[in-house]
Every structure is written in C-alpha cells, then in structure tokens.
Amino acid sequence: xxxxxxxxxxxxxxxxxxxxxxxxxxxxxxxxxxxxxxxxxxxxxxxxxxxxxxxxxxxxxxxxxxxxxxxxxxxxxxxxxxxxxxxxxxxxxxxxxxxxxxxxxxxxxxxxxxxxxxxxxxxxxxxxxxxxxxxxxxxxxxxxxxxxxxxxxxxxxxxxxxxxxxxxxxxxxxxxxxxxxxxxxxxxxxxxxxxxxxxxxxxxxxxxxxxxxxxxxxxxxxxxxxxxxxxxxxxxxxxxx
Numbered sequence: 001x002x003x004x005x006x007x008x009x010x011x012x013x014x015x016x017x018x019x020x021x022x023x024x025x026x027x028x029x030x031x032x033x034x035x036x037x038x039x040x041x042x043x044x045x046x047x048x049x050x051x052x053x054x055x056x057x058x059x060x061x062x063x064x065x066x067x068x069x070x071x072x073x074x075x076x077x078x079x080x081x082x083x084x085x086x087x088x089x090x091x092x093x094x095x096x097x098x099x100x101x102x103x104x105x106x107x108x109x110x111x112x113x114x115x116x117x118x119x120x121x122x123x124x125x126x127x128x129x130x131x132x133x134x135x136x137x138x139x140x141x142x143x144x145x146x147x148x149x150x151x152x153x154x155x156x157x158x159x160x161x162x163x164x165x166x167x168x169x170x171x172x173x174x175x176x177x178x179x180x181x182x183x184x185x186x187x188x189x190x191x192x193x194x195x196x197x198x199x200x201x202x203x204x205x206x207x208x209x210x211x212x213x214x215x216x217x218x219x220x221x222x223x224x225x226x227x228x229x230x231x232x233x234x235x236x237x238x239x240x241x
Contacts, residue, residue: 001106008188008195009113015199016117016177022199023206031206033169035219037162042222044154044161049145056139064132067168071125074171077178078118085111113181121174124167131164176202 001009023031047056085108138157143150176198183194206212 001109002188004188005184005191008184008191011192012113012177012180012184012195015180015195019173019199019202023203032212032215033166033206035212035215036165037158038219038222039215040161040165041155041158042226044157045151047139047157048142048147048150048154051144053139053142057136060132060136060139063165063168064129064136067125067128067132067171070168070171071122071129074118074122074125074174078115078122081111081115081118085115107185110181110184113184114178117174117178117181121171121178124171124174128164128167128171131160131167135161135164173202 023033043056047053050056135157138153138160142157143153147153177195180191180194180198184191
C-alpha cells in the first residue's frame with residue numbers, strides 16, 4: 001500500500017469509528033437519535049395505558065420485519081463480496097474494464113474492507129432483532145396503567161427498545177461506509193472523499209434534515225405533555241373538587 005492509501009484508510013477509520021462521538025459533539029441535543037429516545041419512552045408509557053396491546057405488538061413486528069429484511073440483504077451482499085474475495089473467480093483483466101487499476105493483493109484488501117463493514121452491520125442487525133423480541137415479551141407482560149409501578153415498567157421497556165433501534169441504525173450505517181469502502185477500488189482519493197461525504201450526509205440527516213426537525217418538534221410536544229400531566233392530575237384530584 002502507498003502512503004496515500006494509508007492516509008485515506010486512516011480517514012475512513014476515523015469517520016467510521018468516531019461518527020457517533022462526532023455527532024454528539026456537533027448536533028448536541030438536536031439529533032434524531034436523542035429525540036427518538038424521548039419519543040420511544042412516551043410510546044412505552046402510552047402502551048401501559050392501553051387495555052389491548054395489539055397496536056404496539058404490530059408496530060414492533062413491523063420493526064422486526066424491517067430489520068430482518070436489511071439483515072437478509074446484508075447477508076447476500078456479504079456472500080457476493082466474499083465469493084469474489086475467496087472464490088478465485090475474479091480476474092484482474094475483467095476488473096480493469098471498470099476503470100480499476102490494482103494488483104490482486106490490493107484488490108483483495110479493498111474487498112476485505114467492504115466485507116468487514118457489511119459484517120459489522122449484520123451483527124448489529126442480529127442484535128437489534130434479539131432486543132426487539134425482548135421488547136415484545138415486555139409488552140406482553142406490561143401492567144395496567146393504574147399499577148403503581150407502571151411508569152417504571154415503561155421506562156424499563158424503553159431501556160431495551162432504544163438500544164435495539166440504535167443497533168438497527170448502526171446496521172444501516174454500515175451500508176453507507178461499505179459504499180465508501182468500495183470507493184477505495186478507484187483509489188485513495190475516492191476513499192477519502194467518500195468517507196467524509198458519507199459522514200457529512202449522516203450528520204446532516206441526523207441534525208439538519210426536515211425529518212430531524214419534525215422529530216424534534218414531536219419530542220418537544222411529548223416533553224410538554226409530560227410536564228403538564230402532574231398539573232392535570234392535581235386539577236382532576238377529588239381533593240380539589
């Protein structure tokens with residue numbers, strides 16, 4: 001590998017591994033990840049107030065199906081890249097037709113980086129599915145809203161749901177960085193630009209996109225409702241009548 005390759009690989013590693021700390025530093029409180037934690041807690045609190053939990057189980061089932069779809073697609077991509085990496089069927093003359101100029105060793109190293117990104121994403125999807133199944137069991141065991149510790153149970157359910165969805169987000173993020181790693185096939189400059197571009201796109205979507213503004217507004221609504229709830233309870237208390 002040449003010095004530019006090492007530099008580009010270092011840029012990729014920083015963007016990939018330090019993305020979450022960078023997001024927390026840049027976005028502060030205005031980030032989808034943080035806002036959704038509040039929204040999901042409100043969901044679990046509302047779940048304990050529903051006599052029938054069918055809606056909640058259907059929503060969780062949809063999340064599990066989506067995660068399973070991404071995991072299956074991820075596995076197919078891993079098999080395709082690993083087949084090219086270990087199958088011995090790839091020939092450099094055919095690759096050169098795509099404008100890629102690299103030795104067999106360098107080509108294998110670049111494909112290995114793509115495989116690592118996809119493999120990490122697959123592990124995140126698998127962990128997300130397991131945690132979502134735990135949440136389903138908790139929904140089934142949820143107490144009634146009138147139970148004295150219903151809010152504590154809702155908080156416990158949210159404490160499992162949030163990491164599950166965070167793992168799902170990391171799995172999806174693996175696709176972004178797998179594409180950036182694939183850009184290395186066209187040289188170190190392409191890898192560096194793709195790595196920075198993928199990170200910038202992710203940060204923008206998390207903190208500046210229309211979706212992030214909408215979710216921030218939903219969080220503000222949820223927090224305002226939570227703050228007003230004790231006041232409403234005092235107004236409706238028999239002692240006040």
